[in-house]
Amino acid sequence: MNLKLILFFLILFSPFCSKAAYYYDSIDVKITVNKDSTFDVEERQTYFLDGSFGYFFRDIDLNRLDHLSEISAFDEKGNRIDNISVSGKGDKIHIQWDFERRNFKKELKSWTIKYKVHGGLGFYKDYDELYWNAVFGDRDVLVAKSEVKVFLPKDIPSFKVKLFVGPAGSVKQFETYSVFENSAVFSGNEIKPRESMTIVIWWPKGFIEKPFLYQNQMINLSALALGILIPLVVFIISYSVWRKKGRDAKIEKTIISQYDSPLSPALSAVVARQNITAKDVLAIIVDLAVRGYLKIKEEEKGFSIFKHKEYSFERMERKDGLLPFEEKILDSLFGGSPVVLATEIRRRFHIELPAIKKEIFKEVEKTSYFNGNIEKTRKKYGFFYSKVFVLLVIIIFAFVFFSGFLKIPADYFPIAIIAVISIAISSFIGMAFAYYMPVLTKEGAEAKWHILGFKEYLNTAERFRIGEETADTFSKLLPFAIVFGVEKQWAKRFSYLKYTNQNWFVPAQVYSGQGGSPSSFSEFASSISNFSNSVSSAFGSSSGGSGASGGSAGGGGGGGGGGAG
Numbered sequence: 001m002n003l004k005l006i007l008f009f010l011i012l013f014s015p016f017c018s019k020a021a022y023y024y025d026s027i028d029v030k031i032t033v034n035k036d037s038t039f040d041v042e043e044r045q046t047y048f049l050d051g052s053f054g055y056f057f058r059d060i061d062l063n064r065l066d067h068l069s070e071i072s073a074f075d076e077k078g079n080r081i082d083n084i085s086v087s088g089k090g091d092k093i094h095i096q097w098d099f100e101r102r103n104f105k106k107e108l109k110s111w112t113i114k115y116k117v118h119g120g121l122g123f124y125k126d127y128d129e130l131y132w133n134a135v136f137g138d139r140d141v142l143v144a145k146s147e148v149k150v151f152l153p154k155d156i157p158s159f160k161v162k163l164f165v166g167p168a169g170s171v172k173q174f175e176t177y178s179v180f181e182n183s184a185v186f187s188g189n190e191i192k193p194r195e196s197m198t199i200v201i202w203w204p205k206g207f208i209e210k211p212f213l214y215q216n217q218m219i220n221l222s223a224l225a226l227g228i229l230i231p232l233v234v235f236i237i238s239y240s241v242w243r244k245k246g247r248d249a250k251i252e253k254t255i256i257s258q259y260d261s262p263l264s265p266a267l268s269a270v271v272a273r274q275n276i277t278a279k280d281v282l283a284i285i286v287d288l289a290v291r292g293y294l295k296i297k298e299e300e301k302g303f304s305i306f307k308h309k310e311y312s313f314e315r316m317e318r319k320d321g322l323l324p325f326e327e328k329i330l331d332s333l334f335g336g337s338p339v340v341l342a343t344e345i346r347r348r349f350h351i352e353l354p355a356i357k358k359e360i361f362k363e364v365e366k367t368s369y370f371n372g373n374i375e376k377t378r379k380k381y382g383f384f385y386s387k388v389f390v391l392l393v394i395i396i397f398a399f400v401f402f403s404g405f406l407k408i409p410a411d412y413f414p415i416a417i418i419a420v421i422s423i424a425i426s427s428f429i430g431m432a433f434a435y436y437m438p439v440l441t442k443e444g445a446e447a448k449w450h451i452l453g454f455k456e457y458l459n460t461a462e463r464f465r466i467g468e469e470t471a472d473t474f475s476k477l478l479p480f481a482i483v484f485g486v487e488k489q490w491a492k493r494f495s496y497l498k499y500t501n502q503n504w505f506v507p508a509q510v511y512s513g514q515g516g517s518p519s520s521f522s523e524f525a526s527s528i529s530n531f532s533n534s535v536s537s538a539f540g541s542s543s544g545g546s547g548a549s550g551g552s553a554g555g556g557g558g559g560g561g562g563g564a565g
Contacts, residue, residue, distance in 0.1 A: 020051025024143040025108055029134045031150045037211045039117050039130065040070075046110040048144075054101030056111055059092045059138065064131075066119025068093055076110040123210050127202045135188065135197035137168060143191040148199055151183045159184075159203040166195055227422035234426040238433035241381070246433070248440035251449045257460070258453035265479040266325065268451050270364050272484075274374060274438055276357045280483055281349070282535055284329055285313070287479035289504035292318050293330065298527055300508040309508060311342040311531055325359035332356065342535045369444030382434030389427040392420065455484040471500050478528070488529055505531075 030042040047056070060068065073081040073095065085096045097111055122129040134148040152159060161184050163174045177186040177199075188197045261268050265287050269280040289296050295314045302308055315334050322330070332352040334340055358375060365373045440448060458481045474494045481490035507527045 020049070020053060020104075022047050022049045022051075022053070023141040024048075024139075025145075027135050027143050027146045029146070029148040031130070031132065031134070031148070033121070033130060033150070033152050033208070035153050035207075036209050037119075037121050039120060040114070041117060042112060042114045044110060044112045046108055048106070049104035049109055050106045052101060052103050053109075055096055055098045057094065057096040058113055059089065059094050059136075060115070061133075061136075062091050062093060064120065065117055068115045068117060070114070070116040071095060072114045073097055074112040074114070078112075081111070119211065121208065123205075123208075126205065128205055128208050129200065129202040131198070131200050133196045133198050134186070135191055135195075137194055137196035140193050142193060143197075144189070146188045146191060146197055148186040148197070149183065150186075150199065150201055152201070152203065153207060154182050156182060156203045156207045159201055161186075162200040163188075164196075164198040164200070165191060168194075168196065170195075224418055227418040230422045231425040231429055234429050238430055242433050242436060246437040246439055248448075249442040249445040251442075251445045253449060255449060255452050255456060257457040258450050259457055261454045261480055262447055262450055265483050266360050267364060267367070268454075268480060269483045270360060270374070271369055271440070271444060271448050272451050272455070274436075276360050278349075278353065279485070279532075281329065281353065281356060282532065283479040283482035284326065285333065286482060286504075288326060288330065290475045290479065291321075292316055292504070293322070293326075294333075295504060295506065296531065297506040298508045298531060309527075309530055309534070311535055312339055313342070314339045323363060325356060325363055328352075328356055328359045367444075368441060369447055371439040371441060374438040377438045378434050380434075381437045382431045385427045385430030385434065388423065389431075392423050392427065395420075454480065455486065458484060458490050459486040460489070471497065471502060475502055475504065482532060487532055491524075491528060 025046040025048045026044075027046075028044045031039055033039045043058070045056070045058070062068075071084075071086050071093075073084045075081055081097055083098060085094075085098070087094045095113060120130070120132070122131055130150065135143055135146050159179075161177060161179060163177050163186050164170060164172065165174050165188050166172050174188070176188060177184055184199075184201060186197070186199050191197055263271060265283045266276070266280065269276055269283070285294070286296075288294055293316055295316060297312045297314060299310050299312065300307060301310050313333060315330065315338050332349060332355075333345060335345075335348065361374045364370060371377070458477065471494070474491070474497075478487060478490065481487040502524075505528070507524060
């Protein structure tokens, strides 16, 4: 004897059944998937009633979807029910039909609910998916039988299905379904209390339009509009301030090749791009080596295919003629040791780089090339935005931490997310403009024009033959080539020269003690290129599938509960 009959006879013959009793004789569902990513749901619920009843209700879970619209209800004859009430209860929509209370004597009574679901489809890398709890599990009574019909757009060429029936989390699959050209029919019997009937259908991408915005309530649209407006206003204001106070003096001259720089490699880097990078620091180190303050050594390690090159720095005795930032670099590099490996100073140099930049900017401030200290100017204009960003981070953590205690409604989370993103973007816009607020004076613009012309010369030097080209010329201008990222092009210009020993750089052939040396400047240039790449790197460093593979009962959207009273 099945569970339905047992329940029927208990209701029919038990003398103790003075209270009202009911179960679902059937729950039949029709789902129509639309091209715009919404889908229409029609639920016909038929109750077996025995006792006094005056309302039916249905709770629809909103956890895996955005919202519902076009909610309506109809009686068993198809007449529209005007006195339904629809309200929000936490993360659920509560729909209730109050009718005239009376005593039912083992009777069947039906109602039909219709609604449109927004944001209920899943969009994945290789497929789109409908994952829906057609028969909800939040109930205390039996569902004797259920039939679920799903209709897809006609142009979808193929699809696959799964059916789960059981308590939440159950992965037990059933095959009580039929698949047609653009539809599928699922059926279930004797679905026990707290069990869901969950259907999964997935199809190829490109047939359903992915929605741009799920939450289309006016409050969220207003929040979105404000979220776009705030960064836009910040951009306009920041741009106006930059245009008025942050534009460099202009030099109306075409850049032509220059054969030297009026400044050191460090100051050339700052004037050219108002910044100092790890590679610029490397260029300064090479410049110090060429000038006799340190020596760079290349050593070959390992054997066969495991060979690699390591670099070390040896400090020389010379100490005169150093600028403050150059002393800072040497102290940071060696830290009191006479010899250091490039691999050993990675962490130390990463920490010291901001202090080195600060010293270089102080040196630049002594010139007439900028309207003030670069770092101070950026802090002046970026202070407000950086503090706003820090405050934003604190607010985010506080919101996440206290949301559970304060029971903040889920409807406010999209607004909060939009606000967070908007303020974050605004802060980044403001800080980005603050970065470009240091202004080159007319003298600075002239120097930049000269420096960019010098870069042009280093990059295309094979077109020029100015005087006698020597190894000393190569070494003297190499730091500038590193600053401008054209060291390979510069080295290529000297590839025809026969190699002569350079006091500041000891190649692996010499360092190994084997008595060898690079056969040409081309080979030496290769060593320099390897050194540049290796050391600058050290200084600067500090799911989808083709188908729905998982699922479980109660894991989809919809769900919720229902009943009578």
